[in-house]
Structures are given as C-alpha cells and as structure tokens.
Amino acid sequence: MKRRWDLRFPLLILLLYLSADVTSQVNPGVCRYPLGMSGRQIQDEDISASSQWSESTAARYGRLELEGGDGAWCPEITVEPDTLKEFLQIDLHSLHFITLVGTQGRHAGGIGNEFAQMYQIKYSRDGSRWISWRNRQGRQVIEGNRNAYDIVLKDLEPPIIARSVRFMPVTDHSMNVCMRVELYGCEWLDGLVSYNAPVGEQMNLPSFPVYLNDSVYDGAVIHSMTEGLGQLTDGMCGLDDFTQSQVYNVWLGYDYVAWTNESFPNGYVEIMFEFDRTRNFTTMKVHCNNMFTWHVKAFRQVSCYFRTESDWEASPLVFRAGVDNDDPSARFVTVNLANHMASAIKCQFYFADTWMMFSEITFQSDTAMYNTTLAPPKTGPPTSTQPGDHPTHKVDDSNTRILIGCLVAIIFILVAIIVIILWRQVWQKMIEKVSRRMLDDELTASLSIQSERFAHNHNNLSTATSELESNATYERIFPLGSDYQEPSQLICKLPEFAQNAEEPGGTAASKSTSTTAAQDGVPHYAEADIVNLQGVTGSNTYAIPAITMDLLSGKDVAVEEFPRKLLTFKEKLGEGQFGEVHLCEAEGIQEFMAEEFSFDVDEDQPVLVAVKMLRADANKNARNDFLKEIKIMSRLKDPNIIRMLAVCIYSDPLCMITEYMENGDLNQFLSRHQPQGQLSSVSSAPTVSFSDLCDMVTQIASGMKYLSSLNFVHRDLATRNCLVGKSYTIKIADFGMSRNLYSSDYYRIQGRAVLPIRWMSWESILLGKFTTASDVWAFGVTVWEMLTFCKEQPYSQLNDEQVIENTGEFFRDQKRQIYLPQPVLCPDPLYKTMLSCWRRNSKERPSFQEIHRALLESQP
Incomplete structure (x- = not known):
C-alpha cells in the first residue's frame, strides 16, 4: 500500500519538536517515514544527476511510484562494470537519520524495461566530503531490482546521517539502467x-x-x-x-x-x-x-x-x-x-x-x-x-512567546483543516450512496453473471447471492472516484467492445461473450445451462453443466447419516452468510465409511474432520443448494480431492462432514517452510525439497484432471484451497474463500461478485467465462505460489484495479501484458509450462491430462 503524506505527518513532526527535550535517542525501528520523493515534498530543484538520457528522463523524474516524463531517471550513457560515474542525488537541506531506501525501475506502462540490479550509496553531511555506505559486514553493493515495476525496500544497517544522498547504479555487464528512488527516515535532531x-x-x-x-x-x-x-x-x-x-x-x-x-x-x-x-x-x-x-x-x-x-x-x-x-x-x-x-x-x-x-x-x-x-x-x-x-x-523570552503563538495558530489551522476534510468525506459518502443506488439500477454487466441466459435461469438465486456477498466479513468495497473503473466500464473502453456497448437492448459483456467464443472456437459453460453450487461458505466452488448435474444427482446419496453427538467441535475454520466450516473430532466415523476408504488412525481414535454446517435460519434456496452440493460431493472419489465422509441431514442444522488434513492448507504450510538448500542452513524453519514440491504440484494436476474429466470447473483453485496431509499428500478443497485470513485475495466490486481476480484468466474477468481452460490458468498461478513458498501474493506489485487493467492487455494482445515472473526455484521447462497455462487463446492452453503427463515424465 502506498504511503501517503497527510495531516498525520505534520502533526507527528510538531509533536516530535515539542518533545525534543525529553527524547533520549532516535529509534531506527520507528524512524521510517518517506522523506518526500514520492510525496513531492522534496522539490525538483533538490534532485540532480550526473547526466540524463533526455529531458524526459531527467533527475526530477526519479521519484518512487510516480510516472512523470518517460517514467524514471535514466543516465546518458550505458552503465559499465566496475565504474561509479553515474548517480542520482537528493539534497535534504538538513541532517536526516536515514534507515531505509526504496528503488524501482522504469516501466512506463509496459514501454520501458530498465532497472538497476545493484547500486551503491554515497552520502554527505557537508556537501563536499562524500562517504561510501557499507553494511555491518563491510559490503558496499546493495541488491536492487529484478524487474522494472516492483518496489524493492532495503534497510540500511547501519543507518546513515546525511544532508545529501547519491544512488549510484552498479552492473556486472554493460547495460542501460533507470531508477526511481525514495529515502525513509526522520530529521536528525541531535545536529x-x-x-x-x-x-x-x-x-x-x-x-x-x-x-x-x-x-x-x-x-x-x-x-x-x-x-x-x-x-x-x-x-x-x-x-x-x-x-x-x-x-x-x-x-x-x-x-x-x-x-x-x-x-x-x-x-x-x-x-x-x-x-x-x-x-x-x-x-x-x-x-x-x-x-x-x-x-x-x-x-x-x-x-x-x-x-x-x-x-x-x-x-x-x-x-x-x-x-x-x-x-x-x-x-x-x-x-x-x-x-x-x-x-x-x-x-x-x-x-x-x-x-x-x-x-x-x-x-x-x-x-x-x-x-x-x-x-x-x-x-x-x-x-x-x-x-x-x-x-x-x-x-530572550520574546522569541519563545512568538514561537508558542505560531505553534498555537498552526494547531488551530490544522484542526480546522481536519474538520473540513472530515465533513467533505461525510458529504461525499452521502453522495456516493445515492450514486451507487443509481448505478446499481443502470449497470447491466457484472463479473458474477456469465450470460443473459445464465442470469435468467438463476433469478431465484440472485437474492440469496447478493445478501450473502453484501454481508461477508471479507468485503472490500472501493470508492467511486474518478480514477476508479469497474470491469464493465473497462470492457466498454476496449475498442473491440465499443460497438456492442453502444447497441441498445443488450450489454457489452453478454454480446461479446458469444462473438468471442465464435472467434477462438472455445465452447464454455456460459453457453449452456449451468448449475452453480453456492456452498454454505459462499464460495461458488463448482460450476457444472446441467446434464452432468442431473446424471450425478439423480442417484441416491452414497453417504450415511452420522450421529451429531459423536462430533466434538474444536475451532471455526471459516464462515459465510448461510453457513460455517468447523474443525471437529469425529468418534467412530470409520464404521460409517465404505471399505475402500481407510484412515491413518486407529479405529478407537477420533478422526479430525471438517464440518460444513448450514445455519438453521438459511432460506429455501440456500437449503436446496446445500442438498445439491451433498449429492455432487458424494460422487467425487479421487485420492487428490477432499472426500465427503458422512452427513447430518435428518435435523437442523444440516451438516456435511468431509476429510481434513492435519497439516492445514498449502498456503500456510509452505509459508512456514523454507526451500531446502543453502538458504535453509541459516534459518531454523523446516524445509521442503524441490522434488517434494514437484510431487505436490503433480498431485494438484492429478486432482484437477479428475475434476475436468467430469466437466467440473473449480473456479477458485489456489494454494489456500489445497490441504496437506502426511507425507506431503495434497487434496483439493474449497474452504479458502470463507476464511478471513484470505480476504485480501478476493475482490468485491460494488455489491456484486467476490472474485479471486489474481488467479483468474482474462476471459473469466472480462467475459464471465469459467471453463476448464480458466482452471488451467489458475493452476499456473497456483504453481507460481508454491515455487515462491507463498511469500507474496501473485502480482503483488499491482493493486486490484491494475490487475483488471492488465487483463485488458491480454485481450488486446499487443505484447504489453504483464506475466508473473519466473521464481528463483523454477527451472525453465516448468516455467514454460506455466506460461502455456497463461496463453491468451484458451484453446491453446494445455489440458490437465497433458499437464499431468508432462509432470510425471519430468520427475526423476
């Protein structure tokens, strides 16, 4: 999230000034405020450089997160190895205690791709004597950026006390570099x-x-x-x-x-x-x-x-x-x-x-x-x-009285400004509510609606869906500001959609769905009757063709009723509007299972299970969805899919009992581990070998191969929806969306669908097409998560709106789209497989059968 220069910072500086006589020392852990490159408190005339490529890449454009000119400061000539001739200099006019620096390359909306892989810092307290910074082990070179758009923050240990700072790009081979920078710290009150x-x-x-x-x-x-x-x-x-x-x-x-x-x-x-x-x-x-x-x-x-x-x-x-x-x-x-x-x-x-x-x-x-x-x-x-x-x-006391009078006046002015800002925010929210009601009546495209036919067939579910989403605890609503665009508005701005958007009596989204499908020849389930299982947690996990649904649900439920008294609740795993998911211990559940299913515990020991529970006050539509989900889940039998074990449906609340893996979900499991190798030797965290990681990837592909063979579309494949058992056994589930822990992974658009846009294909976001091919796209993102050990979100350098805008670049296919970078642990063949999952044309993406076969062949 961007650091904003607002009224809190001047107030903090004022408090620091008034309390200067009682401050014992500067605290490096607290002294980490941006000093004004991104917030423009540092003036253009205080930013200089050794040279510049052109006027549009001058020093004043070297501001972190800003895209002025051609997007960054770029020196006039190519930076050569073992030379420190080029620099970007910032003058702060007074001594500052600097604890942190940030760097970024030149992206310029996909036009540029220059960045500094390494750099050194020199600083001065008097403007004449320049000192080379070195860390506590004596190293001077700082690792910089690996791409043009990520912001890389580096702690200066030790911190520096300086009036002027120079960033000096370093390379190990001749290359063009560009930089955007920021300094973080606070004023050096000691002097x-x-x-x-x-x-x-x-x-x-x-x-x-x-x-x-x-x-x-x-x-x-x-x-x-x-x-x-x-x-x-x-x-x-x-x-x-x-x-x-x-x-x-x-x-x-x-x-x-x-x-x-x-x-x-x-x-x-x-x-x-x-x-x-x-x-x-x-x-x-x-x-x-x-x-x-x-x-x-x-x-x-x-x-x-x-x-x-x-x-x-x-x-x-x-x-x-x-x-x-x-x-x-x-x-x-x-x-x-x-x-x-x-x-x-x-x-x-x-x-x-x-x-x-x-x-x-x-x-x-x-x-x-x-x-x-x-x-x-x-x-x-x-x-x-x-x-x-x-x-x-x-x-002289006269200066003291004047200073106190000035400070009191400043405080009154700041209070008045705060009151005005708060009043404007309240007024804006009132206007926003009115405008949102008007927009809800006028908007005809929604990310949660696949087609006009799908919307017609599911009018009876729309009330329950909107009620569920509007009250979800993980709700993220963005203001209707001038810089905000809904995906439907983004679609209308794409030239290929402009004509359809202007035609009366239809929407851009619905009309373009059929035309695009005709272009790439890919059938998708929005063209036929779809059964979408709402799920008690609101996850909309599986989208199933109506014919498949009829074939599966026409049979009797192949699971038995389980006595509620034998369930002992341990903790809540998640919740939605109409239901909850609990971790429970089930006594004697082995007796209720078919012979082909076995547990890893003794028969007299309780078994950990996940219990999906429908609340007693759920409406009729939610109850029908829950019973349909039971019928479908009872037919899923695969080693890499979470198995439904039993039900409690003779009385309220309705319950569905499924497997639970003792190591929890894959996201949390990997984030607690380190890759096996040199880096793990300096850490006490447990490790996972690359071969075990590849085996887990193969298991997920196997489970998705099974689902795709039944024409199931998961629509939310991610590490948060995979559970880990003993010996790195992986089983695909659907609990992720119901957990507050993962609320930031979902994007909510103005009262409509809550969607995992960072895992979704471009056609799912723009056209509402959810197919096996879109699950393949999500599989590629899931593999990327695993190879980074879930240490960051996909596209972490982009906010949600920029992720949606990037899908427009995939649609235009002008080679400006941003792909997830190759993880450090990822070999080239596996990254090529991931890139094939993200192909623009969905019919060119590999099937799960092909992916699973390729993964098996690549294993030693």
Whole structure:
C-alpha cells in the first residue's frame, strides 16, 4: 500500500519538536517515514544527476511510484562494470537519520524495461566530503531490482546521517539502467556531524577475545577516529552483557566501543563532538555498560568544554556520576549541560574501573529558543566544579512567546483543516450512496453473471447471492472516484467492445461473450445451462453443466447419516452468510465409511474432520443448494480431492462432514517452510525439497484432471484451497474463500461478485467465462505460489484495479501484458509450462491430462 503524506505527518513532526527535550535517542525501528520523493515534498530543484538520457528522463523524474516524463531517471550513457560515474542525488537541506531506501525501475506502462540490479550509496553531511555506505559486514553493493515495476525496500544497517544522498547504479555487464528512488527516515535532531575519539580496544577474556572497536565509523581511523560518525550514533543500545549483541551475524561485543585505563595515563578518555551550528544544549545522555564483575563501570566524572565560534571556554562544566557497584545492567547516564551555547563540545570521561564502554551518546538541544547574546561573565576567577556554578547565558523570552503563538495558530489551522476534510468525506459518502443506488439500477454487466441466459435461469438465486456477498466479513468495497473503473466500464473502453456497448437492448459483456467464443472456437459453460453450487461458505466452488448435474444427482446419496453427538467441535475454520466450516473430532466415523476408504488412525481414535454446517435460519434456496452440493460431493472419489465422509441431514442444522488434513492448507504450510538448500542452513524453519514440491504440484494436476474429466470447473483453485496431509499428500478443497485470513485475495466490486481476480484468466474477468481452460490458468498461478513458498501474493506489485487493467492487455494482445515472473526455484521447462497455462487463446492452453503427463515424465 502506498504511503501517503497527510495531516498525520505534520502533526507527528510538531509533536516530535515539542518533545525534543525529553527524547533520549532516535529509534531506527520507528524512524521510517518517506522523506518526500514520492510525496513531492522534496522539490525538483533538490534532485540532480550526473547526466540524463533526455529531458524526459531527467533527475526530477526519479521519484518512487510516480510516472512523470518517460517514467524514471535514466543516465546518458550505458552503465559499465566496475565504474561509479553515474548517480542520482537528493539534497535534504538538513541532517536526516536515514534507515531505509526504496528503488524501482522504469516501466512506463509496459514501454520501458530498465532497472538497476545493484547500486551503491554515497552520502554527505557537508556537501563536499562524500562517504561510501557499507553494511555491518563491510559490503558496499546493495541488491536492487529484478524487474522494472516492483518496489524493492532495503534497510540500511547501519543507518546513515546525511544532508545529501547519491544512488549510484552498479552492473556486472554493460547495460542501460533507470531508477526511481525514495529515502525513509526522520530529521536528525541531535545536529551532531562528527565525533573524534580514540580507537576502541580489544578485551581478552579467559575463553575468547572481545572486539570493542567502532567498526562502522565513517571518518578517518588511524591512531584515533576523526571527522566521522559511527556506532555511538546508530540508535542501537548495547545489552547488559557486552559479550552479546543485538545485531545478528557480527562478532561478540559489537555494540560497544571501549577503552582501558592502561592506555590512558591521565585517567580519562577525551571525545570531541562537532555540531551543524551553534546550539543551546540542555543534556547529554551516555549509554554505558556496568558489568563490574569484569571490571567494567560507567564513568565516575565528566568534564565538558564548550566552543562558541573559534574559542573554547577556559573552565569546564564538571559532572560527577555516582558509581554503582550493585546493579550490573547497562544504563543511560544523563549529564546536565545547563543550557550552554556551543557549536562543539569536548568531554573528558574519567574511568571508574579498568574498562569504560559506551554504545550511544545523544544530545538534547534547543536551536529555536536561544539568541547569541551572552550574559556578562561573573567577576572573579571561576572556581566552581558543579553544573549550576557556571557562566550562564541569557535567553530572550520574546522569541519563545512568538514561537508558542505560531505553534498555537498552526494547531488551530490544522484542526480546522481536519474538520473540513472530515465533513467533505461525510458529504461525499452521502453522495456516493445515492450514486451507487443509481448505478446499481443502470449497470447491466457484472463479473458474477456469465450470460443473459445464465442470469435468467438463476433469478431465484440472485437474492440469496447478493445478501450473502453484501454481508461477508471479507468485503472490500472501493470508492467511486474518478480514477476508479469497474470491469464493465473497462470492457466498454476496449475498442473491440465499443460497438456492442453502444447497441441498445443488450450489454457489452453478454454480446461479446458469444462473438468471442465464435472467434477462438472455445465452447464454455456460459453457453449452456449451468448449475452453480453456492456452498454454505459462499464460495461458488463448482460450476457444472446441467446434464452432468442431473446424471450425478439423480442417484441416491452414497453417504450415511452420522450421529451429531459423536462430533466434538474444536475451532471455526471459516464462515459465510448461510453457513460455517468447523474443525471437529469425529468418534467412530470409520464404521460409517465404505471399505475402500481407510484412515491413518486407529479405529478407537477420533478422526479430525471438517464440518460444513448450514445455519438453521438459511432460506429455501440456500437449503436446496446445500442438498445439491451433498449429492455432487458424494460422487467425487479421487485420492487428490477432499472426500465427503458422512452427513447430518435428518435435523437442523444440516451438516456435511468431509476429510481434513492435519497439516492445514498449502498456503500456510509452505509459508512456514523454507526451500531446502543453502538458504535453509541459516534459518531454523523446516524445509521442503524441490522434488517434494514437484510431487505436490503433480498431485494438484492429478486432482484437477479428475475434476475436468467430469466437466467440473473449480473456479477458485489456489494454494489456500489445497490441504496437506502426511507425507506431503495434497487434496483439493474449497474452504479458502470463507476464511478471513484470505480476504485480501478476493475482490468485491460494488455489491456484486467476490472474485479471486489474481488467479483468474482474462476471459473469466472480462467475459464471465469459467471453463476448464480458466482452471488451467489458475493452476499456473497456483504453481507460481508454491515455487515462491507463498511469500507474496501473485502480482503483488499491482493493486486490484491494475490487475483488471492488465487483463485488458491480454485481450488486446499487443505484447504489453504483464506475466508473473519466473521464481528463483523454477527451472525453465516448468516455467514454460506455466506460461502455456497463461496463453491468451484458451484453446491453446494445455489440458490437465497433458499437464499431468508432462509432470510425471519430468520427475526423476
């Protein structure tokens, strides 16, 4: 979802400003706000580049998520390996703490396909000295994009403190690159631009050495550290035990910088802090370790000298800290700086024991509430050694009153704006309700209606269907804004549909269905009488030709009545308007099963089952649908299809008892696992081998081959609708739509059908055609899910409207359609099979028989 720059961000900045004097340190986990490339808070004149291909690919078009000009910044020449000549530069005008960067390539609606596979970052705090960022292991190159449209976010670990940032594309071969970028972070309130300190030292413990140096310091490191920032300003506080670290894959003691008194005969460590401008300092907070059992303690005293302009004050501020010999926990020691004015501070930290360890040093200052007029110095020599006995500075209260007045005015203005916006939203919703009623009367095409004939045959079910959908807990309704298009409106905009859309007495969708079918010669079930089983969960799972339905349902139900008292409810798996799905334990169900069916548990053990239950208050149409579904499901007997075991239909509520697999659905199962290989060695997650993954794919193809042989159209094939048993056994089910967990996988359009558009073929979305060929399309998407271990949604880079628009590109067939990319684990032959499932012409897609045979032949 896009991050939006709205009123909350200015209010947050205001609150941060007002609370600056109590903020202890920056929090990298919270400091992750977009700094203004995508939101245009960063002005065009603050974005520059080394070169540009043309005026339409200038630096100002390098904004993440925006498509200005030709879609991105592109350098003038091809980027060559091992060169860092080209860069995109962003100037922020003030120091910022930057924790995250985002990159994107040039897509330009399918016209462009340029992106940076790798890049480096350079940053500057003064505009003259540029520093190359490197991660905690010393690597400078950041992995970038793999296609032109995905947004890739990368955490900067360590974060950087900078006024200007450069993105520099890196390649391993000569190639054209284009970039769109964003920076994420927050303002650096400390104002610290560098600290100079002695190099950290190594502690030799009895069992191992502990390295306590500043490993990410970005200044010069020779005998001391100069003109840089590092671990003392990275926002990470060390743990109580300094031999441990909050950062993974680094050495022990990483979080601390430490010194031993043996190296400092004067008894103190001197650190000098340089700031961006003269500030009025209130406190300094130093995070110290205090493991006194290892002779480590916080400092006992600090003496701080302050510099204004070029002169250092002669007398220091002295702060004495109490020595703690009881509590070994790390802590912040707060030093009162007594509102000293300075652009630099030099502090001498005195040892309290053999070792002194710091992990963070932060400053609280007020740059807006001081003036540069100093009070006359006290007469006589300065003799005080306490914070309160220093030369004091005069602060002008008039500026304070003006600032407070301005802040109050800003708050009133913001409140007024919020009230106006809320009122407009309420008014817009009222208008929207009226317009929606008018639209519902006028719209003649719906994604849930296959044809005029189908709609006529199912008028008796329309009331139940609309009632179910409008009250579904997973409902997603999009506003009728000017940038929103319903699929029916999209159809009318396609040139091939324009004429039909204008003809009176018919709809574009209904007329084009027959004409398109004639063009590609593919019969589909919308041309004949269809029986659509509504299902208690509202899933519309199976679409069956009426003749097949009559043949199957004309027989007696081949399942027995099961005593309700033997069902023990465990948990609810999902629900719809007229029914629920529960996970239950069934005692003695083995006695009710045919001999050819066996369970993997002992006869005296209860069996986990899924129970579809129709609510007692369901209407007549829902009850008839439920009984039809029982008749059909009782005839499905395949190793890879969920089997109906028994029913409870002698009394309400009507129940259908089906198998349940102990490992749950395939989506959740794979998302908890990692692919077997090198990557799995660094993770504790369980693994699945590629051969087992291919076997699961083959089982799904086998189950769909069985359904297609009966002319069944599933219409919702996905990993969420496949269950996993022992030894990676897969069985196809239909529970996914009823579960709130998967509500985002379904798209609801203005009170009409709830559809899994990311798994649907283009003809199903635009024409309402649901065939075995459209199930083949969904099978290809399901395989893609499995090979990515269900770590993301299909077309995750597109929102729902863009997914629908992409189906228009499939219809036009002008080679601008977007396909799901080849997963990393996917071999070329399998990806070719997936691409064949997504062919534009449905009769050119392979059948499930062909897919299953090819998968069997490819297995070792």
